[in-house]
Amino acid sequence: MFFASDNSGPVHPTVLEALATANGGHAMGYGNDDLTAQVADQIRDLFEAPEAAVFLVTTGTAANALALSTLVQPYDAVFCTPFGHIHLDEGNAPEFFTSGAKLSLVPGDDRMKPDALADRIAFLHGLGLGGAVPAAVSLTQMTEMGNLYALDDLRAVCAMASDHGLTVHLDGARFANACVTLGCTPAEMTWKAGVDVAVFGGTKNGLMGAEAVILFDPARARDFELRRKRGAHLLSKHRYLAAQMAAYLQDDLWLSLARRANANCARLVQGLDAIEGFERVNDALGNVAFYNVPRGLHHRLKATEAVYALWEGAETGPEDETVMLRFVCDWSLKAAQIDGFLDLAGRV
């Protein structure tokens, strides 16, 4: 009954096998091994981007912050929503890796609207030399609130960015979950929509700690490579990072795991929606569901073995006050576990 985070789930067994397979004999370090080259080719194929540069790192924060650092100067602004993981959850890593660029918030919810972006760009331009320079947009698909940009919406916001000379970064920590729900290709969700640099996340979807950064303009490759080294994110025994990603790509494991996670979430949502007191907040079309509940219900639920996150509101306060809960379903959850939780939630 573990819904705290998709980071809490286990690694898929195939990944461990891939590590063992990669463990034979000696291999050149620092990404100069054959497996790393193979995986980069596979990702280029998957994204239909034969010219793209591909790099692996161990954390999503590293992937995002390094990606942004190749897109902006220190005096620039990166636009994101007030819900942006890069803004709320990365410990100032984006500011660190960009040497102090500003994250500028585009008002609205977790799905950035083109007009709101345009307003914010105009506002910063109006500030003149003292304002941070509009330079890049960072979007998250699916979003931190578990919602999805429809492809048309994604294209529209990317087009607005491009119209103003801005580049686009896509935080794809839950890239696979979005692909599954939208039924689209990686290319459609990235460069075909106007994304310049995408993060293809694996850690939240069954890997041990591996994220791919795909730079569709290979001119950015050398800068990324040197910044990754400077950020201490170039693994010496790089083959084990590549092995994880190889397993992820093999037989579309990334898709099948996301399908399982999404299906788990759908099962959960179907159940919770029907329970008195649970008011769903988001679309929950991926693997993350948010619910408003009375604090009393939260307290009773928390007293069980269920593990999840109190997302908004304090632990203490009136029992009938509304608080928001987050439930994340990873691939490894069993239907019986979900049903057990639903049973429990219906009874507390």
Add this chain to the structure above:
Amino acid sequence: MFFASDNSGPVHPTVLEALATANGGHAMGYGNDDLTAQVADQIRDLFEAPEAAVFLVTTGTAANALALSTLVQPYDAVFCTPFGHIHLDEGNAPEFFTSGAKLSLVPGDDRMKPDALADRIAFLHGLGLGGAVPAAVSLTQMTEMGNLYALDDLRAVCAMASDHGLTVHLDGARFANACVTLGCTPAEMTWKAGVDVAVFGGTKNGLMGAEAVILFDPARARDFELRRKRGAHLLSKHRYLAAQMAAYLQDDLWLSLARRANANCARLVQGLDAIEGFERVNDALGNVAFYNVPRGLHHRLKATEAVYALWEGAETGPEDETVMLRFVCDWSLKAAQIDGFLDLAGRV
């Protein structure tokens, strides 16, 4: 008819005389001259802070950014209002000098409210390790919108900061204008209210380019000194910076210039308030007035020799749409100039 900025006005003649006086013979560089020591003592006296460390720099942005850099770590958050000069007008200098700390906006207007600050602190703490760590508050007196914190309000927000273990920086670019209006002492507006580091601005009030940073806790002095050097803000011929500040303090020139600027603004406001189409936006108790006007009026006014800033809204658009104008009065404006402008504004 120049209301564009208090940076546009001339230097007071006394300041030029002080430069000439300081120009005799040789003096040790880098602040090791007698005049620098004397000025620091005078400022300590003025602020009734015998232990304070005092440093001079040439720009308000340097003063603010260096001050903040002694208060926070790179993973920290500095709270300011959405109108903060440090956020909108300093070209990411705060992020630069703090090595990437985050400016976290406290919702509301240009005068930060204690409860809104507390909410924001709680929000960041709720984010855990990934959230920027609440560490400092930056307030501006008088504010960027030309408003004033009453002393009680200033104390209240400083107390809230202190209750949560945060330090307080005061951006005093228009420190003197605030002192004049409040009729308070520098000590009352700073350390007695709970301010840890204050900027005592001179550049907007008749100096050539000189701001004093006052660190009420002398334990911060060495860090500031080394960061000033590293920021390339330690002048070699420091005596000329000291000379400006000496002139500023002599016979309370800082107060008399601010009185003149405020009186100029009061005269302007009295006139504009009475003119059809001018709707005042701020208190204008210092030397800055904001007015909403129909764009057509702005266009007609702009066509005269009057110089001021279009603050909000685009240059082009419907003539009857409202835009916001900013008028800043410096000490050097003559009553006749203001009256001439008022006459003009009443006729266009």
Add this chain to the structure above:
Amino acid sequence: MFFASDNSGPVHPTVLEALATANGGHAMGYGNDDLTAQVADQIRDLFEAPEAAVFLVTTGTAANALALSTLVQPYDAVFCTPFGHIHLDEGNAPEFFTSGAKLSLVPGDDRMKPDALADRIAFLHGLGLGGAVPAAVSLTQMTEMGNLYALDDLRAVCAMASDHGLTVHLDGARFANACVTLGCTPAEMTWKAGVDVAVFGGTKNGLMGAEAVILFDPARARDFELRRKRGAHLLSKHRYLAAQMAAYLQDDLWLSLARRANANCARLVQGLDAIEGFERVNDALGNVAFYNVPRGLHHRLKATEAVYALWEGAETGPEDETVMLRFVCDWSLKAAQIDGFLDLAGRV
């Protein structure tokens, strides 16, 4: 016949088993799992340092750069030898993580001498405000040139640092190899000798990618923790990092692997020393040997299947000119492989 780097060897099978064992069910992320807590306790025991703070990261560069960032300010200097890995091989990561502190080179060879350090400290102090402020010393044990500080020498340089108010960082990428040769305890080689922060390396000694940073003063813990997050080096699925380190500590695997590596090197050195044209450059008491050879010999050797590094001198040039080669022995090399290489080296 792979002597290119200890990063090129495989992971010890026990480590893969530990990953599999750790893979059961859900666990809290970001280091809040039981295994992480257990490993920290084990390291505290091993280092006889019950108060120490312990953190794991994936790369030696991250370990070093983060460690240094907790010891110095941006205007400070870190002293190292001209051979320092932090200076030559980490892509400016130390400057990045310290926000621009300077690595100041202490003249001499790869083992820093106390008097040379004292001279350099005095030189920087003599520069006044413009010079970087002496703040920390970084030593490597065993050194980048494969040499060892005797414990007395280590103590002497730490004492000189301490006498001048400097802290000491120990880069222990090959910590285990040094312990084995010196026959000393981890405590003797670190805090008992005067080290403030030590890196206990695992990656070069059979792990996949895991290094422990041990801060003997726990007051530095919170700063390190927040800087690790900001550097994007906090793994979400942290249990797999902990599992590697747990395997490393189990039954002193770290010592037995280092013993094997050192023994492999001793076998290699015994052989090469006896071969015409191979002139040993370093002590080679750990797992790294350097040899001067005529370029012609290098060319003939390189044409075989042997893999090693040309360390000094160009690939092309007169055949009789001397170049320097580096041979690194990891734990996984077999005696037969070494003997095969020796046979080959004797014949080319």
Add this chain to the structure above:
Amino acid sequence: MFFASDNSGPVHPTVLEALATANGGHAMGYGNDDLTAQVADQIRDLFEAPEAAVFLVTTGTAANALALSTLVQPYDAVFCTPFGHIHLDEGNAPEFFTSGAKLSLVPGDDRMKPDALADRIAFLHGLGLGGAVPAAVSLTQMTEMGNLYALDDLRAVCAMASDHGLTVHLDGARFANACVTLGCTPAEMTWKAGVDVAVFGGTKNGLMGAEAVILFDPARARDFELRRKRGAHLLSKHRYLAAQMAAYLQDDLWLSLARRANANCARLVQGLDAIEGFERVNDALGNVAFYNVPRGLHHRLKATEAVYALWEGAETGPEDETVMLRFVCDWSLKAAQIDGFLDLAGRV
């Protein structure tokens, strides 16, 4: 008898007059005034560089650090000599403004030799991804040791830089003194020799605090402008900075002041060379002379009213041990003062 620094001398009276002249009425701030535009044009003319971008700042350190920040990336290396002002005297400002680039020392004396540069470039390239990337060379004319590059030597080292794809920065804190001695034009000493960005110093030569940065490739202008703002080095009342530079250029004041300073130094050197115990160390063809003297002589000299710098060696020690003294002559010294000092030096 003040030979401590050219920063200790007074400002030339013409400069104060220029400030007064600039002080009439209102002017747009932040460099948008007429005088700033005029001065930029004059400098372009002086340097025969009609396309160059010109910026003014208040300190030499700001000029150097900002210039370097437009030439290199954070993972790059800037080559300088072990005597570089940027390395020894700027409090890590170059590292700060470049976001952590490394200053890599080219062995030798204060005049960099092309071959030594080439060796160092090759060395860094040999380090691969872990080494800082060779990107720029920083030269000082005249050097920190008071010596001059002959134009041919300057061209040779610039050519070597260019051959390896590196750009060249010229620290011209004593640019005028060098021009006077070499009898060359500013263009000959900069872009015609291969310099990409030059600092045309005024502060050490009679200005209050004004340095011009000349970017011969105007494509770098916008980056510089935004970095200057971010560094808090854009003065709001910029006309007073421009006024200083206008005075400097008027009737070649910059040349006449440097001629006076150099002549003062020549007079000093002629005298000291003839005095027992004074052994000259440098060419002293500009305005700075270095002498080795027995410590006892230094102690006796110091006990007089003479002010100069002990450059190398400790204050205390054997009286017959050699220490190095630095004497700097500014334009304002009178022949009688120099003769008085010589008389004194001959008697102590």
